[in-house]
Amino acid sequence: MSNDPQAVTGKLLDALVEFILAEVTDRFDDVVVREIDLVLAGADSIRLGDVVDPADVKVTARIGVDQVGGSAVVSQLVVPFADVFYNLEAASEHNLGDVIDRDQVQALINAGLGLTTAQERLFERLTLSPLVAQLASRFVGSIVGDFVAGNRKKAEKLPGMSSIFSVGDKVVSTAAKVGKGQLDAVAGMGAQYALKQTESAVRDLVKNGPVEKAVLEVWDLHANEPVSELRLYVSEEENRELAELAYGAAMSTRNKEYLLALVDAWIDTFFENFGQSTVRELLDQLGLSRDDLIAEAARFAPPIIDALIANGVLADQLRQRLEPFFSSDAAIAIVAEG
Incomplete structure (x- = not known):
């Protein structure tokens, strides 16, 4: 040693x-x-x-x-991960209802419909927006206009009604030229009224309408289909764009x-x-x-x-x-x- x-x-x-x-x-x-x-x-x-x-x-x-x-x-990895998610082979092998339990979907719907404070706050804020009021007015106006137009076509088939409608159109046109300022004011009031009516209808629908049942019916239609069927709602390119936008939003806050x-x-x-x-x-x-x-x-x-x-x-x-x-x-x- x-x-x-x-x-x-x-x-x-x-x-x-x-x-x-x-x-x-x-x-x-x-x-x-x-x-x-x-x-x-x-x-x-x-x-x-x-x-x-x-x-x-x-x-x-x-x-x-x-x-x-x-x-x-x-x-x-943002885009590659988005592509993998979109084209996942397993999406064709599993139904949506097997991936997400129906009971959980129903619980989420009930929870959403039960957010009364959030609904009140949302409606309160919406009433403060002139643009929302205009949209509501157009929405209501479109429904009313379609209804009137449909009934007008039926009425014009009666003898003499076509001439009466023509006279009425001229009167409205003349009034619009004479009092545009007054009509604008009335239109503004009408927009607010339409918003109130739309808000009231939505509140009633959420409170009393069968919203839960309707949403669950839509869910059940998709639940028995493969998850891959959801691709019909968004193209692969749109999915990439959404992923990049979400990533950009996340990065803007980090x-x-x-x-x-x-x-x-x-x-x-x-x-x-x-x-x-x-x-x-x-x-x-x-x-x-x-x-x-x-x-x-x-x-x-x-x-x-x-x-x-x-x-x-x-x-x-x-x-x-x-x-x-x-x-x-x-x-x-x-x-x-x-």
Whole structure:
């Protein structure tokens, strides 16, 4: 055996590197079980709030929103993801009703119809818009106009009625030229009246009409069809455009103080609810068992480790981290004394 302490520590380094490589290859399954059990052994006593500072999580979250959210990787995936969603083969294999439960749809409809405060606020705001009043007036006017026109065609078939309608048209035309200002004022009042009537009709429809039944009938028509049938509503190009517009809208908010305040509030809320939970309790609430952790480690780690061993990176990294100790004066002195 060499009496050179430095040579001995070098051999010890080689042996330790080989030992660790064997731990993550030949004895990997045993090591995973051992390490996870070691972590879980302390999971009953470690509280999340004691080891993780919400302020640090907020910093990380802001990095995610600012840098990752606006990265080229995310932006370049918007259209491909939209295409994948649109052309998903599984959409032809599953009916919409199998994907979304009818009971949940009905619950959402009832919840929407029950938002009386939101409805009142919406109608209140709509009445303040002159443009909405004009639209309502056109809507009502179109219905009335179609009704009158339809009945006029029938009436004109009667002897003498055609001439009467002609005289009436001339009177209206003359009145319009003489009192346009007055007619404009009346038109404005008419628009507001039409809006009130439209609002009243919508309120009555929501309150007393069979809206729930009607919406569910439409749902049932689609529920028994493949999800892919929804493509008939939007073309692939329109789907891409919508995805890009949605992404653009999201990006326009990512650096705004409001969004950052919202992220901070979410994190505070999470820690208020789970900060005093132990790691074990949190894992249980997430539905992750010991067997799940072991299975996932066995699924993802071996291919990565094999690749790192094959290209020599793992051994080099281990050696770089351990060598400073084995070449230190303290380690060499210990070997020399032995």
